Amino acid sequence: MKTFNKVISLVTVIVFVFSMMAVPAFATGREGFPTVTGNENLTVTYYSDSALTNEIKNAEPNSVVYAKVTANVPSGTFASLDVNLAVENATIDEDISSFSIAGLARDTSVGNTINSARNGANIYIGLDSEGGGSYNSPTNYEELSVDPSYMDLAGSTSFAVTTYKLTVGASGTVKFTNSGESAGMGCGIDIGGIDFDFETGEGSGDPIVEQVTVVDTGLAIGGSTPAEKQVSFKATFDETKEYSHKLSAADLEDAIAKDITVVKTVDGTQGTDNIIADLKVDFDHENHKFTINFANGVGEGEVLATGAAATATFTYKLTEAVVDYTYDHVEFNGAKVEGGRVETAYDAKYLDDTTLKNAFVVYGKKTVDGVATEEVVAVPADKGHVNIGRSATSNEVSIFVYFKGANIESITLGFTDVPVDYSNVKAELTTTEFANNTDAATVKAAVKVTATKTQGVIKTDNITLTLGTDYDVEIYGNPANVTENGYVTVTLKGEFAEKELTPLDGKLIFGVTPDTIEYKDYVIEFEGGNTTFLATATDEDIKGKMTVKADKYVNSSKIGTEEVAPANFESVVIERSTGLVTVTLKAGEPYKGETVTATITLKDVIEYRNVRATMSTRMFPAGATDETIKGALTIVADKYVNNVLDGAEQSALPADEYTVAIDTVDANNKTVKITYSEKCISVADAYKEFAVAVGISANAKITLSPAGTVNKGEDFNAAISVEGLGTNKVYAAVIKISANTGTGTGTLVSFTPAAGYDKHSEDMENGTVTVIRNAGGTAADVLGTFTIKAAADKDAEIVVKVETLKLTTVEGDDIANLPSFTGDEERIIVTEVVVPTTAKINASFDIKTLGDVTSAKDKFKAGLKVTKGTDVVTVPAENIVVTEKKVELKDLEVEAGVYKVSVDVPGYTKAEVEIKVIYDSETNTMNVTSSATGREAIYAGDVDGNGSINAKDYADLVAKIGQAAAENVNCDLYTKDGEANISVNDIITMVYEFETYFGATITSAGLIVE
Known part of the structure; x- marks a missing residue:
């Protein structure tokens, strides 16, 4: 049935696609959008007067001038301007805003108009929706998925933004530059277009924001001062030329120096001499590169021109030694393989072909430039490697050893202790609604738990687990009979204890028909049955010792007594003169505004505060008696009755309110311990224990x-x-x-x-x-x-x-x-121990698509990112490798920390792994651990980028294929055979693969949850 449904869906897609070929996709309602010319900018002009009548190129030191800022928009359309301006060799005294266009407003709420901390200014101009202004083109915006919201400037291509009053500095050149983004906003001129290619159907649909270029020729301070000569250098070197790897370092540097040419330009005039002999060249032979330092070429009265490079770096190539190998043997996990068979304990890591191949290493004897070294080493993969052969009915694996293209040896890899594993453990309730007071055994019996059993390569689905042996069931609250809606919690045990359960929390919800509940015979009880309180106790203290209880009736039958939560008290009133406590409960069910009373007794409180104990001395001669030591002790306090001072302050504390003990620590040291009665509620500026010394040494x-x-x-x-x-x-x-x-x-x-x-x-x-x-x-x-x-x-x-x-x-x-x-x-x-500071990290992600990824290699390289916390780690291009179906991070050298390696490519699901680099002080090494399982992948078809392949992706994919077919253009990765134009065969192939992953749950690590 699945195959039949898939064929039906394929036919539907093909019919839909060919119908789209007749009408170009996305053609209606897209005309009239402005386009970027590249000449969008701000220009700055300087004047000596506030009326802006006298334009100037020079200014006296410390004088006042005016700088006019004009926005240039060749398209004649405008949505917003957001920029931070910084000024060199001057300070901004005042912002004299000259902006005035109906429908637009200059807003300073995004930042101060003048930013003195950065010696610059923030400018934000946008549509004035509150003033009645709004978009006025294109007129058909409502048919789009985004609102461009921009204005026509009525034929104008430029407008005045503002004028700054400046105090120039003592020397140099006054100049405005773009200093970067303002807080929370973009940094550019938005002309109102959208980022969407209607020919290819690609783009975000967001408004285009053009970066601001500030055109400012500068204002010279003290223009009569002779300017220094502006110099620049141009170095050329043929980086494709190779030098013999047998040259010494000195000879190699001499040979390279002869091939370098450096020409100097002074005030725009280029010299004809090669001045490389006058400059310093720094060589880095380890990385095959060198750097030319132009500093020695800058003469007296000359300065390096603004923006001119101070150095130039080139790489050079060396010829490679001719290395060859003759076959010797193959090793498995470091042990030489003999006899054509290897036995190993069944290990999950060997189920991965890549890991299994890496466990076998081919060795040979090495020759360099035709000279035999007789050294036996692991040969490169292009010289010797292994291939894997698997059987669907056996756990044994065939290993084929290749050397220089020929299969020279076959090895059988057998596994001992083949494990039994369980997966896809699911729990469900066969009955989800129970009658009130249903017994717990019946509820538990309604739970069914199944799993998939895998023994080696044999898989059996939907085996039934046994209650009590393989899993336990607990009912919420563990009642003997269920009386209210709740849930059961399924907990795996035994050999299933560590397995993942669906649902993850093991909770299955059930319903119960509710009973009729009411409360009667309310009473107030006090903690410990004690109804006597101190007169100083507050109402809150008394309330804290008080509870209200009532008899609970279910369906008119008493089942017990329960406490009423204070949240259900409407009010609590304590009459201190009579001791009457009255609690009024909330009106309505179930407490009906009942009133409950009780009587308490209040008694006087005697307290001693600010108790002070002092000793006149704590150094005593040898042989001093305990009574002599006690004689040095004085204790005083303030007596309070019900929080009111009774008598004089700091009177002697009555002897029956404390006891004194002298304890011997050793022959020379004793401790004076004071124990106070409970009436002594505060001890200030004193110790309850004093240390005294009797003839001590140290x-x-x-x-x-x-x-x-x-x-x-x-x-x-x-x-x-x-x-x-x-x-x-x-x-x-x-x-x-x-x-x-x-x-x-x-x-x-x-x-x-x-x-x-x-x-x-x-x-x-x-x-x-x-x-x-x-x-x-x-x-x-x-x-x-x-x-x-x-x-x-x-x-x-x-x-x-x-x-x-x-x-x-x-x-x-x-x-x-x-x-x-x-x-x-x-x-x-x-x-002296040298501590390592860096380590190399690696990560690998499979690319799941039937299409050829060779033409899109740059997309996958750009999509691989490395971060450390919130910081982005720079990854050199040579550390990212894209092969036919894989994107890899290889040997990136990093410091200690926690790193995330992620892949984010438009049209594919996202994936990431976490790698930890931790210094081990015991072994003095950097340990590298990774969350990777070897199955990380990104899957084609996630058009909206939400991490799953769903129905919306399906529709967007069909639309894209239809547009490509209608316009007879290549459809990027969706062609299977790499031909220039998409075909019906390609559509069928891609839809089939899309449906393979449709609806699958894909984790953030790029793993499909079974």
């Missing part, structure tokens, strides 16, 4: 990172810590280190304080920093980290040493040396 410690070695010129870290004090004891420290006493020197770069400390001062030149503990911070024994640059040469030893360490354990005390201080030092060796 040592310095250095920890280097990395340890052992550091790369030359790179940074390493030296963490400075204190030993002997215990954690949370240091309050301030002065650290002085050095890194210049070894065989190499380290440069101190910066210091970063550790968590809990702030950097108070820093002197990297002397290696000294001061740190102070954060207010309320918890300081550890690490004080901070110095960053040091390894400035020494390879194999040098850098010694990092703590010269002095002054610190205190008492907040606010002077910083001083503690008893028994000792320093520390560590060593690190300088190494």
Whole structure:
């Protein structure tokens, strides 16, 4: 039936096409559009007066002049003007607009008229739709798919735009130029034509915007000053000439220099001498090119003319060595093939002919210029390669080895462990409507899951999977009986767990006839059953502890109790004098404006705020008792009753509102811990825990990172810590280190304080920093980290040493040396590792069309783009290769990052792959990974460019073929045999291929979803 339908559609297309041959396509309603002449521009003329009566060519330095801007439109039609002007050697003082044409308006909303930041001006003129103006031609625009919206200028081909009042500079030439696009707009003169070729049917149909050329001969400042001579150079070299590859570099450069000719032109007069001997030539032998620098040819009183090239670059050719090979052997995945058969584990990558061919490499012995090297190497593909032979009923593959055109060996490739795979897994509901309270088992049983089974090359469609073994079904909410519309979720399991399911989310929607629902017996409940609240609690605090519940009835039968969401409260009123809480619910079903009440109790709140704890000292002699330490503690606070201050501020905090504990950290350090009651709601300018010291000592410690070695010129870290004090004891420290006493020197770069400390001062030149503990911070024994640059040469030893360490354990005390201080030092060796910065990336896309792509090679080259984020990566032409049915990106050298390689060709679906280039510090290599599967492709027939081949594409394709046939012209890629004119056979062939992909789902990567 499919074949019959296809034949019917082909016949329909042929009849339609031949009917179109009688009437040229798209001929009606297309006359009258203006065309671009290439002379659309803006001209600038300078005057000495605002009345524009005295035209000038020169101006005095720092004087005021006027520049008139005129638009020239040879077609006499106009849609819009949008341009940014920049001026050299002058500033714009005022924009004196002289534009006045009925139906058009100059709009400054797209940008300031004068743009001082760019020393230029923005100009936008368009149709004045609000002022009554609009298009007036062509009169038949309504028959078109686009509205050109342009005006005739009533026979005029130019009009005044504006006049700028300028203050010229001290020297040079005043000149206006086009500085580029304005914000959000195009940059050009739109004359009102459309981008559409009515002969070929190609084009976007959008208005044509012609780029603005600014014609400005310039205004000389101080015209009596002698002008410098304007010079330019012309270099010629025959890039087709070949030089012997056996020449030394010096001999090669001498030979090339003799073939270069450079002629100098001064103020328009061309010299006759060849001055190549006076110029510098830079050779790049690796890339076979050289650059001539003209700077040495510019003499005294001369300057390089504006726009003249400062250099000239040429390429040269070398003769190639004659390389030949004799056959030796073939390898599969790096192992020599012997005996005519290879066994390998079944691998999906070998199902791709290209990958499989690449796994076999032909080797031979190499000769260069007739001299045998006896070296066994992989031979070029044009000398030796393999071809693939496949069987539809067997997993074995025949490999035919060719060397210099002859089949010299045949190899059988066998696969072990042939896998079983499943695809096209689909779930559906055999019943989509259920009665209310249908049990879950019945709903689950209505789900049917099928799949396609593939074992090697054997494929079986529509096998039925088993519930519980191959998949599970969950009902939304997992009810015992369904009572409302919902869905089931199908989850694959077992060997199907990783397969893609249709639908992707596994959801299948079902319907249930709804029940009648109502709510009765409303009550207000409070969290924990507690109806007593603090007098300071706000209404919102009370509401936050409150819920409204009601008994739910379904079909007049009570099924349970539910909470009413606050969104259904019309109002909540709390009478604080009586404690009465009243909740009014929303009117209408299901709550009917019910009113619910409850009573609460409010009690006084006693709080202690701004609690302040201080210690008169935190340095104690050895043997000090806990009571002696407690005696140094004072605690005060403000007492509030129901948010009102009760008594004097900062009175002594009652002893029953806190407890004090003295904990021993070690022999020299103790902690004073204060625990406050819940009435103490704020603690300001104090700590709940104080560290005190009793006869302490400390040592310095250095920890280097990395340890052992550091790369030359790179940074390493030296963490400075204190030993002997215990954690949370240091309050301030002065650290002085050095890194210049070894065989190499380290440069101190910066210091970063550790968590809990702030950097108070820093002197990297002397290696000294001061740190102070954060207010309320918890300081550890690490004080901070110095960053040091390894400035020494390879194999040098850098010694990092703590010269002095002054610190205190008492907040606010002077910083001083503690008893028994000792320093520390560590060593690190300088190494030198070269880190790679670039890698080469590749990508490949098949071109799916029966037509010959040779004539359209440039289209596919231009359609391949590479981007990194939002930046477009420049791709040299030699890195894009288009073969008979493939477009490839080859060996593009890039830096680390994430790249997208995409293909966008009009008339084809789009495709892209993602390639990641990541530096691996462990292996010191650049890793390249790609999302490509090897099946990426672009498909002919996507006429509207939306990524799929649909009915609209079908109609547009038929129209295009019909137009080509009617006009007897070549139809680009739609000819199969490459002849000049399209034929009936070509139409049948193309429509057949179009229908092959019609309606297919094509991913953004260019893959057809099965």
